[in-house]
Amino acid sequence: MRIDVLTLFPQLFEAPFSFGIFKRAIDNGLVELALHNIRDYTHDRHHTADDYPYGGGAGMVMKPEPIFEAVEAVVAGTDTDNEGGRTPVILLTPQGRLFTQPVANELAQYKRLVLICGHYEGFDERVREHLVTDEISIGDYVLTGGELPAMVVIDAVLRLLPGVLGSEDSTLEDSHAGGLLEYPQYTRPADFRGWQVPEVLLSGNHAEIERWRREQIIRRTLERRPELLDTAELGREDRELVKRLTTRRSKDNKDREL
Numbered sequence: 001m002r003i004d005v006l007t008l009f010p011q012l013f014e015a016p017f018s019f020g021i022f023k024r025a026i027d028n029g030l031v032e033l034a035l036h037n038i039r040d041y042t043h044d045r046h047h048t049a050d051d052y053p054y055g056g057g058a059g060m061v062m063k064p065e066p067i068f069e070a071v072e073a074v075v076a077g078t079d080t081d082n083e084g085g086r087t088p089v090i091l092l093t094p095q096g097r098l099f100t101q102p103v104a105n106e107l108a109q110y111k112r113l114v115l116i117c118g119h120y121e122g123f124d125e126r127v128r129e130h131l132v133t134d135e136i137s138i139g140d141y142v143l144t145g146g147e148l149p150a151m152v153v154i155d156a157v158l159r160l161l162p163g164v165l166g167s168e169d170s171t172l173e174d175s176h177a178g179g180l181l182e183y184p185q186y187t188r189p190a191d192f193r194g195w196q197v198p199e200v201l202l203s204g205n206h207a208e209i210e211r212w213r214r215e216q217i218i219r220r221t222l223e224r225r226p227e228l229l230d231t232a233e234l235g236r237e238d239r240e241l242v243k244r245l246t247t248r249r250s251k252d253n254k255d256r257e258l
């Protein structure tokens with residue numbers, strides 16, 4: 001996969017992708033990360049990439065010209081090699097659709113992605129209207145720039161690509177992989193400060209371990225993110241467990257009220 005990033009601060013991307021898993025993936029040619037400084041597509045002496053908002057108001061707005069020129073230069077003559085159709089040109093913005101695991105899975109299908117990182121108050125609206133194919137938000141909060149959101153998207157997408165994660169790291173059991181939270185994990189020592197690892201995990205009884213883990217997934221999701229249960233694929237046993245746990249919980253609440 002090739003990811004082109006348009007940013008005013010390309011140096012921000014050096015560190016996160018020059019270690020560990022991503023460095024290996026880039027060195028193994030599984031991933032090509034191309035950083036483009038938006039200022040390189042300005043033509044005035046000050047390399048101006050932002051300007052005052054029409055209609056007044058605080059802050060500055062990113063100018064359309066350098067962003068259009070940068071994207072057109074980056075994607076020029078390349079759309080054809082993307083069986084999946086047009087290369088997604090994605091704006092990182094709080095106004096975008098929420099970034100989730102299913103969105104990461106979707107983006108991981110493409111051979112190319114173009115990510116545009118903003119700063120200041122945001123982008124001239126004509127960038128949204130006439131250039132980008134998608135807008136993504138990593139969450140309902142406001143950051144100083146789109147670089148960290150772009151890194152989040154890159155991290156979540158690259159780890160899904162075949163060969164990026166070593167065999168020991170599987171994405172299959174991730175939280176959210178099946179739309180539910182993950183089961184508790186333990187490693188040695190079995191006794192840490194008197195806190196024991198659950199017996200079942202030391203039993204070697206894999207069927208029992210699988211049952212315990214599934215129950216933990218349901219319990220934890222019900223406790224922390226019950227809304228996820230509405231959209232997840234639940235088996236019959238899962239649904240019975242949810243019913244049992246919710247009835248018990250409402251009974252406990254009633255008892256508490258008494």
Ligand code: 4FV
Nearest residue numbers: 092093119137138142143145149
């Ligand atoms: C953001 C987010 C985000 C808004 C103003 C950059 C900042 C500044 N991007 N998910 N949340 N962007 O806060 O994607 O331009």
